[in-house]
Amino acid sequence: MINVLLFAGIREKAGRDTIRCERKGITVGELKLWLAETYPELADDMKRVMIAVNEEFADDSTVLKDGDQVAVIPPVSGG
Amino acid sequence: MINVLLFAGIREKAGRDTIRCERKGITVGELKLWLAETYPELADDMKRVMIAVNEEFADDSTVLKDGDQVAVIPPVSGG
Amino acid sequence: MKQELKQSRYSRQMLFTPIGEEGQKRLGQSRVLIVGMGALGTVLANHMVRAGVGHVRFIDRDFVEPSNLQRQMLFDEQDAAQSLPKAIAAERKLKQINSEIHIEGIVGDLTAANIDQVAHEVDLILDGTDNFQTRFLMNDYAFKHGIPYVYGGVVAARGMQATFIPGETPCLRCLIDEGQGTGETCDTSGVIAPVVDIIASYQATEALKLLVGKKEAVRSTLLSFDLWHGFSHDIKLRQPKTGCLTCQKKEYPALEIKEEGQITSLCGRETVQITPSVKRDWDLKEWKKRLEKVGKVELTPFLLRADIDDLRLVLFTDGRVLVQGTEDVTRAKAVYARYIGM
Amino acid sequence: MKQELKQSRYSRQMLFTPIGEEGQKRLGQSRVLIVGMGALGTVLANHMVRAGVGHVRFIDRDFVEPSNLQRQMLFDEQDAAQSLPKAIAAERKLKQINSEIHIEGIVGDLTAANIDQVAHEVDLILDGTDNFQTRFLMNDYAFKHGIPYVYGGVVAARGMQATFIPGETPCLRCLIDEGQGTGETCDTSGVIAPVVDIIASYQATEALKLLVGKKEAVRSTLLSFDLWHGFSHDIKLRQPKTGCLTCQKKEYPALEIKEEGQITSLCGRETVQITPSVKRDWDLKEWKKRLEKVGKVELTPFLLRADIDDLRLVLFTDGRVLVQGTEDVTRAKAVYARYIGM
Numbered sequence: 093m094i095n096v097l098l099f100a101g102i103r104e105k106a107g108r109d110t111i112r113c114e115r116k117g118i119t120v121g122e123l124k125l126w127l128a129e130t131y132p133e134l135a136d137d138m139k140r141v142m143i144a145v146n147e148e149f150a151d152d153s154t155v156l157k158d159g160d161q162v163a164v165i166p167p168v169s170g171g
Numbered sequence: 172m173i174n175v176l177l178f179a180g181i182r183e184k185a186g187r188d189t190i191r192c193e194r195k196g197i198t199v200g201e202l203k204l205w206l207a208e209t210y211p212e213l214a215d216d217m218k219r220v221m222i223a224v225n226e227e228f229a230d231d232s233t234v235l236k237d238g239d240q241v242a243v244i245p246p247v248s249g250g
Numbered sequence: 251m252k253q254e255l256k257q258s259r260y261s262r263q264m265l266f267t268p269i270g271e272e273g274q275k276r277l278g279q280s281r282v283l284i285v286g287m288g289a290l291g292t293v294l295a296n297h298m299v300r301a302g303v304g305h306v307r308f309i310d311r312d313f314v315e316p317s318n319l320q321r322q323m324l325f326d327e328q329d330a331a332q333s334l335p336k337a338i339a340a341e342r343k344l345k346q347i348n349s350e351i352h353i354e355g356i357v358g359d360l361t362a363a364n365i366d367q368v369a370h371e372v373d374l375i376l377d378g379t380d381n382f383q384t385r386f387l388m389n390d391y392a393f394k395h396g397i398p399y400v401y402g403g404v405v406a407a408r409g410m411q412a413t414f415i416p417g418e419t420p421c422l423r424c425l426i427d428e429g430q431g432t433g434e435t436c437d438t439s440g441v442i443a444p445v446v447d448i449i450a451s452y453q454a455t456e457a458l459k460l461l462v463g464k465k466e467a468v469r470s471t472l473l474s475f476d477l478w479h480g481f482s483h484d485i486k487l488r489q490p491k492t493g494c495l496t497c498q499k500k501e502y503p504a505l506e507i508k509e510e511g512q513i514t515s516l517c518g519r520e521t522v523q524i525t526p527s528v529k530r531d532w533d534l535k536e537w538k539k540r541l542e543k544v545g546k547v548e549l550t551p552f553l554l555r556a557d558i559d560d561l562r563l564v565l566f567t568d569g570r571v572l573v574q575g576t577e578d579v580t581r582a583k584a585v586y587a588r589y590i591g592m
Numbered sequence: 593m594k595q596e597l598k599q600s601r602y603s604r605q606m607l608f609t610p611i612g613e614e615g616q617k618r619l620g621q622s623r624v625l626i627v628g629m630g631a632l633g634t635v636l637a638n639h640m641v642r643a644g645v646g647h648v649r650f651i652d653r654d655f656v657e658p659s660n661l662q663r664q665m666l667f668d669e670q671d672a673a674q675s676l677p678k679a680i681a682a683e684r685k686l687k688q689i690n691s692e693i694h695i696e697g698i699v700g701d702l703t704a705a706n707i708d709q710v711a712h713e714v715d716l717i718l719d720g721t722d723n724f725q726t727r728f729l730m731n732d733y734a735f736k737h738g739i740p741y742v743y744g745g746v747v748a749a750r751g752m753q754a755t756f757i758p759g760e761t762p763c764l765r766c767l768i769d770e771g772q773g774t775g776e777t778c779d780t781s782g783v784i785a786p787v788v789d790i791i792a793s794y795q796a797t798e799a800l801k802l803l804v805g806k807k808e809a810v811r812s813t814l815l816s817f818d819l820w821h822g823f824s825h826d827i828k829l830r831q832p833k834t835g836c837l838t839c840q841k842k843e844y845p846a847l848e849i850k851e852e853g854q855i856t857s858l859c860g861r862e863t864v865q866i867t868p869s870v871k872r873d874w875d876l877k878e879w880k881k882r883l884e885k886v887g888k889v890e891l892t893p894f895l896l897r898a899d900i901d902d903l904r905l906v907l908f909t910d911g912r913v914l915v916q917g918t919e920d921v922t923r924a925k926a927v928y929a930r931y932i933g934m
Binding site for chain 4: 261296316319323327346347447448451454458
Binding site: 099100101139140142144147148149151153163165167168169170171 | 628630631632633719720721722723724727744745746747748750751752762766767768769781783788814816818823825826827828829830833834
């Protein structure tokens with residue numbers, strides 16, 4: 093089981109702060125696709141979010157293991 | 172075993188960032204006394220430090236358990 | 251024109267949902283007291299004034315010096331050259347930033363004798379001081395009168411922040427015993443400006459939450475970190491200390507007015523401050539005449555400076571004296587007794 | 593007198609051991625570029641100037657408006673009333689704070705065409721911008737020239753900060769794909785001032801570490817937090833992205849000079865900026881004559897404002913035009929084409 097933590101606007105759109113994903117052996121890229129399909133309201137955001145796995149930055153090719161904590165964080169552009 | 176984490180000037184004085192204490196069933200107050208006796212260079216600081224046990228503030232009467240993480244933090248007065 | 255509305259002064263703050271129009275209105279009706287207008291105080295005042303808090307009052311006993319400029323963000327070289335009292339220099343700058351609110355600077359020292367007057371009807375107290383003596387005074391006043399006290403402290407690259415709310419959290423006295431030294435000071439360990447900004451900005455955020463009525467969003471932890479060495483703790487505050495004199499026994503010891511004058515060694519300043527127990531109304535011109543017999547003196551509209559031997563005395567109209575060039579309280583007392591009289 | 597030494601301008605910073613006298617000397621010999629003089633930029637500049645960095649250069653394309661005052665800490669009501677360019681207003685304030693260093697404000701837009709000149713010989717680049725387009729430009733320039741790029745970003749009560757060092761860390765392009773929208777902006781979600789101060793102060797701290805030669809103390813994480821809702825992440829940055837165009841393939845795509853003019857929708861401003869591909873040298877008096885036929889115009893020493901229909905055009909001498917009152921790029925282009933000419 094992969095535990096997905098949502099933040100900021102994404103959390104508000106999803107109306108929840110965590111999502112559990114039971115798929116096994118998937119990559120970060122595949123997780124983003126799964127999230128976009130399962131929660132269509134998040135599809136747009138999945139194109140631009142940053143992903144941290146166990147508090148370490150991860151790109152789309154990173155393979156997820158059972159028990160991983162995945163944080164989905166939208167980049168911040170203001171200033 | 173109690174794991175004592177040192178910070179700031181106390182860490183520098185002790186020349187280390189952790190101290191292990193094998194005493195059992197002691198309180199926070201007793202731990203401070205033990206630290207002051209075992210490391211005389213810290214005796215003065217032990218009168219004024221704040222103690223957090225497992226990231227929660229603790230006063231002298233708090234009883235410590237095996238495996239507790241104790242952080243020793245000097246209060247900050249400047250401004 | 252729609253543009254006008256969007257460009258209005260607080261528009262970006264009102265767009266932030268937890269504040270909104272309602273929160274902005276509440277800020278305009280709020281009154282805060284900032285104690286100390288040094289490093290933390292200048293950042294706090296800047297935030298409160300720009301955010302549109304209706305009445306921003308502050309008190310400071312000190313004047314601007316060149317060594318302040320590295321971190322006290324409302325002051326410039328002119329302020330230091332003129333040795334302006336910090337409360338005056340800050341008031342001038344802040345009024346240029348926001349002329350639509352009430353800004354009130356008080357030159358003086360917060361004491362048990364005047365806190366009732368200085369803190370009259372404020373919604374909360376923001377801590378911009380550099381010593382625990384004044385902090386216990388603010389803490390005890392706040393808990394007696396049921397208003398929040400927002401603590402911050404900095405030294406070197408380290409900072410601490412906590413918000414104490416009567417009836418909801420422990421108080422400062424539950425965490426720290428009064429009367430014990432604090433180890434490092436700005437004088438021995440220095441201080442860098444970014445840690446000041448960060449701590450005061452945490453204080454300002456918690457103040458905004460309280461003032462707009464979002465008490466549930468207030469962080470109920472003691473935050474402690476070192477910006478340079480990279481550690482950080484968020485320590486939960488749960489139980490008040492058993493028998494705490496302030497929040498449990500409600501004795502408020504710091505509010506007792508003491509008979510003797512107060513003597514304080516100022517953080518990082520090689521300065522001892524001597525405050526009379528009863529407020530004076532000094533004629534500084536008279537003092538000038540008296541002291542120019544023994545040293546070089548200079549009178550400004552706000553204070554009198556006298557260089558005597560290797561020390562400098564700074565006299566204020568309210569009877570306070572700073573003895574600069576020593577941290578030795580006994581020596582300062584002696585000089586005071588010799589030239590001013592106990 | 594010993595007092596004089598203790599009171600020297602940077603004494604508290606030199607007392608901080610990791611800086612010391614040696615670090616202070618290094619700061620005095622350093623040169624930094626701050627891109628953007630808005631919310632983050634004003635805090636960054638304030639820190640660099642007070643800390644005594646020898647040469648502080650900054651560039652900004654915008655002018656001061658009332659809605660800036662809530663968070664852009666160098667500006668006051670006069671600056672907004674005079675619609676001063678931010679680079680000019682900031683330079684004036686900063687020179688009053690520290691006359692002993694070189695402070696250089698440039699009014700203009702950082703582009704691939706001018707970055708070689710603007711960033712010439714700086715030791716690092718501090719990010720005070722509000723858009724990823726300019727951030728990729730800074731990132732690519734920094735990695736091409738082997739200097740650190742210190743990123744910061746804010747919106748609502750959220751902030752992010754990371755320091756990218758060529759040869760040591762991944763780069764911004766490893767973390768974010770260019771050309772994808774960013775979701776929330778200051779216009780939809782607002783922003784509160786304390787989060788700005790905190791992020792810029794983290795940036796300033798990392799810059800100080802680098803400038804005094806303490807690279808080993810730099811935080812190698814992407815810090816991300818929400819000050820209001822209380823979450824915080826410190827995400828480790830380890831591996832560059834495979835095939836990253838900037839730090840792996842060394843292609844630096846943002847440095848390619850594009851032929852067409854650039855069009856940008858500005859964060860939180862209901863403003864579209866149109867920059868010509870070739871720099872112009874406009875006579876604003878000529879433009880005043882031309883545009884006063886179609887609307888109300890006002891000429892200041894730095895810019896020309898024209899209210900046309902429900903929009904406002906702001907023209908600068910370098911050929912840039914801000915179309916205010918819309919975020920619709922197509923509409924802005926149309927208005928531009930109609931009144932200015934493509």
